[in-house]
Amino acid sequence: MRQRTFGRHQAARGFTLLEMLAVIVLIGIIGAVVVTQVGKNVDKGKYGAGKAQLTTLSQKVENYALDNGSPPQQLQDLVVKPANAHNWQGPYAKESELKDPWGHDFGYKVPGDHGAFDLIFYGQDGKPGGDGYNADVGNWQ
Numbered sequence: 571m572r573q574r575t576f577g578r579h580q581a582a583r584g585f586t587l588l589e590m591l592a593v594i595v596l597i598g599i600i601g602a603v604v605v606t607q608v609g610k611n612v613d614k615g616k617y618g619a620g621k622a623q624l625t626t627l628s629q630k631v632e633n634y635a636l637d638n639g640s641p642p643q644q645l646q647d648l649v650v651k652p653a654n655a656h657n658w659q660g661p662y663a664k665e666s667e668l669k670d671p672w673g674h675d676f677g678y679k680v681p682g683d684h685g686a687f688d689l690i691f692y693g694q695d696g697k698p699g700g701d702g703y704n705a706d707v708g709n710w711q
Contacts, residue, residue, distance in 0.1 A: 684710035
C-alpha cells in the first residue's frame, strides 16, 4: 500500500490579484517615463532637422538667385517656374521641402531685413517668437 504524504509536493501556486495589479502599475509607470523621454528626443530631432532644412532651403533660394538675378518672390517659385524667371533651371526644390518637420511653412521675405531675402524656421509652434523648441531661427544667424 502506498502512503500519502501531505506537504511534500504542493500544487503550483498562481499570482494573486494584488500581485498582478502591482506588476501592471509598475509597467505603467515605466512606460510613462519611457514615452516622456522618447517624446523629448523626437522634438529635439525635429528641431535639429528644421534648422538643417533651413540651411538647405536657403542654398536653394541662392541657386535660384544665381540663375535668375534675384531671389524668388515666393518659395513656391522654387518648385514651379514663375512667368518672370527667364533663366529658370528648376525645379530647385520639392514641394515637401517647403514645409518644416512639423508641417508649417517657413517664413520668407523679399527683400529681407538681413539681406536679399530672409528665411525663417519658426520652430515647433510655427509662430514667430518663442523659447526652446519654439524658438525662431533665421538664415542670417
